[in-house]
Amino acid sequence: MSESDLSAFIRLFQEAYVRCFGHALAGSMTEAESKRMSIEIEQNTGLVVGWKSVKNYAAFIAGHNPGKRVNPSTATLDTLARYVAAAPATTEIRRKKNEAHYPFWFEYRDAQNTGMAPAEKPGSRPADFRRVASMGIMTALGIAAFLYFRDPGSSLFADDFHSVENRALRDNGWWVQSKMADYWARKGENPGELTLFTLPGDNWPQQGKKPEIRNLLLRKIPGDCFAAEVHLKDFIPTENWQQAGILLMEDTTFSGKSIRVSIAYNDFFGGYTRPGEIIIQAISSYGKGYSNPEEILHHTLFSTGGMPDSALIADNLRHSAFRIEKKGNKFRFLYAVGQTENFSFRELSAYEFDMNPRFAGLFALKGFVDSTAVIPVQVRFFRLDDQPCN
Numbered sequence: 001m002s003e004s005d006l007s008a009f010i011r012l013f014q015e016a017y018v019r020c021f022g023h024a025l026a027g028s029m030t031e032a033e034s035k036r037m038s039i040e041i042e043q044n045t046g047l048v049v050g051w052k053s054v055k056n057y058a059a060f061i062a063g064h065n066p067g068k069r070v071n072p073s074t075a076t077l078d079t080l081a082r083y084v085a086a087a088p089a090t091t092e093i094r095r096k097k098n099e100a101h102y103p104f105w106f107e108y109r110d111a112q113n114t115g116m117a118p119a120e121k122p123g124s125r126p127a128d129f130r131r132v133a134s135m136g137i138m139t140a141l142g143i144a145a146f147l148y149f150r151d152p153g154s155s156l157f158a159d160d161f162h163s164v165e166n167r168a169l170r171d172n173g174w175w176v177q178s179k180m181a182d183y184w185a186r187k188g189e190n191p192g193e194l195t196l197f198t199l200p201g202d203n204w205p206q207q208g209k210k211p212e213i214r215n216l217l218l219r220k221i222p223g224d225c226f227a228a229e230v231h232l233k234d235f236i237p238t239e240n241w242q243q244a245g246i247l248l249m250e251d252t253t254f255s256g257k258s259i260r261v262s263i264a265y266n267d268f269f270g271g272y273t274r275p276g277e278i279i280i281q282a283i284s285s286y287g288k289g290y291s292n293p294e295e296i297l298h299h300t301l302f303s304t305g306g307m308p309d310s311a312l313i314a315d316n317l318r319h320s321a322f323r324i325e326k327k328g329n330k331f332r333f334l335y336a337v338g339q340t341e342n343f344s345f346r347e348l349s350a351y352e353f354d355m356n357p358r359f360a361g362l363f364a365l366k367g368f369v370d371s372t373a374v375i376p377v378q379v380r381f382f383r384l385d386d387q388p389c390n
Helices: 003-021 031-045 051-061 074-085 092-098 103-115 129-149 166-171 310-316
Strands: 155-159 175-177 194-197 216-220 226-233 243-249 258-266 277-285 294-303 319-327 330-338 346-352 359-365 376-386
Touching: 003 031, 003 051, 003 074, 003 103, 031 051, 031 074, 074 103, 074 175, 166 175, 194 359, 226 243, 243 319, 258 294, 258 319, 277 330, 277 346, 294 310, 294 330, 294 346, 359 376
Parallel strands: none
Antiparallel strands: 155 376, 175 216, 194 376, 216 359, 226 319, 226 376, 243 258, 243 359, 258 277, 277 294, 319 330, 330 346
16 A cells, blocks of 8 residues: 555544544544444445454554554445445445446545645654644644534534535534535635535435435434534525425435425425415425325415515525424424524424434435526534433
8 A cells, every 4th residue: 555545544544433433533442432333334335344454443543553554455445435425335246346446435545645635644653742742732622622612511513614625524524425526616605604506306205216415414413312503694495496404314325214494495386376485394204115204394484476575585584594403202493584693593393203313414405306496505504502301
């Protein structure tokens, strides 16, 4: 393995560790941790990286075994890259048939070698004061960032999207799924905001269509009881199925249960002629094998027939926000819209659903409707709060 490949592998393993555990690799891994990560990788990719290999890689990267050089196979590197990219699960047989060129690893490696500073090779210098100091500084910065973003006593994570560079998003625990590269490249075109686009796709089942949301930005939910909150700016859907909001999922393949809440445009009334409407909508789904999701919330914000002045609608949708709170099997939905950011949330409804979300996603979509326009969505803020379960 060349030095550049080794540096890319080190970075890749560190990112895989963050995705699995939600925090940076700080040292060698225990047998239990290694087995957990191995199982997590297999469950998400359908491919195997043995727990002993995971343990050895972590020890090498942590510098506890600098005399032993690791040499992971290209298949292992591709599996790790698939896990980090949240790629759809496959099997070893299908990969050998369709992707024997290991595209995920080589794409990841090339991106590291061309766009980012490589991680330092462990063992290239003794574990001296400089490395100890460096680890201490990184730990201190991590604690400072945590305390900075933490609301007194409750907030687990917050992101104001001051930087949306790929590396900044990854360092904050985000990863993107089903990347549409040309639109993803425009995510930072409004400084200080994350720009998504209402791209073709949906997790609403449709015959002949694979459930997919393009440029879905995901992160792990570490606890059972939480509140997820997102703030949007100047998002005014004007055509059917255009929407943006929060998606909660049990897994990242759309096989398990999910709940999504969004601001959307609706002009479908079963053949009846009615003015279009801008709505807050929430959908629950049992996942694979269930063809009928349930619309659990449909709240009309504005009727385009009752309010023809689009400037007035735009004023009132200058800022919009959603908040989903989960305690046990009860989900509580809140929203806020207004001309300024200083607005209060209002409860829309509560819903009981036997679901244990493990991932939160920020999304924008327009369904599988070719005629509907792709429009931008400005995401200003996201927060994930810990909540008491009692």
